[in-house]
Amino acid sequence: MNEQRLRELAFFVDTAAVRGETIEQLTAKFPDLTVDNAYTVQKMSIDQRIERGERLVGMKMGLTSKAKMEQVGVHEPIYGRLTDGMIINNGGDFSIEKGCHPRVEPEVAFIMKRDIEGKVTDAEAVAAVEGVCAALEVIDSRYRDFKFTLPDVVADNTSASGFVLGSTVRPISEVNLGNLGIVMEVNGKAEQIGNSSAIYEHPLRSLVQLLHMLARRGEGLKAGQVVLAGGATAAVPLKQGDHVRVLVDELESAEFRVS
Ligand code: 0L1
Numbered sequence: 535m536n537e538q539r540l541r542e543l544a545f546f547v548d549t550a551a552v553r554g555e556t557i558e559q560l561t562a563k564f565p566d567l568t569v570d571n572a573y574t575v576q577k578m579s580i581d582q583r584i585e586r587g588e589r590l591v592g593m594k595m596g597l598t599s600k601a602k603m604e605q606v607g608v609h610e611p612i613y614g615r616l617t618d619g620m621i622i623n624n625g626g627d628f629s630i631e632k633g634c635h636p637r638v639e640p641e642v643a644f645i646m647k648r649d650i651e652g653k654v655t656d657a658e659a660v661a662a663v664e665g666v667c668a669a670l671e672v673i674d675s676r677y678r679d680f681k682f683t684l685p686d687v688v689a690d691n692t693s694a695s696g697f698v699l700g701s702t703v704r705p706i707s708e709v710n711l712g713n714l715g716i717v718m719e720v721n722g723k724a725e726q727i728g729n730s731s732a733i734y735e736h737p738l739r740s741l742v743q744l745l746h747m748l749a750r751r752g753e754g755l756k757a758g759q760v761v762l763a764g765g766a767t768a769a770v771p772l773k774q775g776d777h778v779r780v781l782v783d784e785l786e787s788a789e790f791r792v793s
């Protein structure tokens with residue numbers, strides 16, 4: 535697919551995200567869109583946000599748990615990009631008006647302390663991590679009925695819409711990262727209960743896989759960036775007035791309200 539067409543698709547998905555409008559799957563019109571093309575569309579669409587003044591603050595892994603894969607019918611881990619325009623302050627508000635049909639899922643996040651790239655080992659990845667914290671991700675597919683194929687969801691920046699980080703960041707060595715109980719409450723009721731082992735079997739595996747996937751495109755992570763490791767459970771639809779809180783063993787909590 536030529537560069538001009540990829541730019542048009544990037545403009546199309548970016549406009550849908552800005553307007554909070556649903557669109558037809560890109561693959562309905564362009565069935566030859568490959569996953570590699572889709573990562574180029576994703577980068578071009580985020581570059582448009584950066585040209586408008588947003589800043590790249592990290593990356594996210596998606597579809598890293600069986601529950602998530604089954605929920606959307608795509609069975610491969612994917613990555614997307616996080617900008618400062620997607621940050622929801624811990625205890626702050628997410629405005630539902632800017633979304634299409636947002637959902638929320640419980641995650642854990644890494645905060646990087648140094649630049650890292652390449653086909654790294656687990657030990658090299660651990661050495662580049664400042665700490666870990668509880669997180670919530672708001673995902674909001676721009677596709678009608680939240681339905682997409684693998685290239686569609688990659689091009690749509692893996693449905694990234696918002697994220698909140700817990701205020702407690704703990705060194706990775708002090709946390710039993712592969713076996714943390716996770717409860718996501720909506721309006722005080724436990725809506726999803728899971729464990730960090732559901733995130734690609736271990737969240738560290740998700741971070742290493744992200745670095746390997748980025749390496750294929752000559753990219754990496756920078757000091758200070760956030761990495762969302764992936765949803766530990768299926769995602770839950772949001773409605774105005776909801777108060778969402780995630781409690782993660784050893785990492786305390788993160789929360790926001792839907793306004
Ligand atoms: O973060 C995620 O796991 C979501 C990836 C994209 C699929 C979806 O929108 O649920």
Ligand code: MG
Nearest residue numbers: 596671764765
């Ligand atoms: Mg997620």
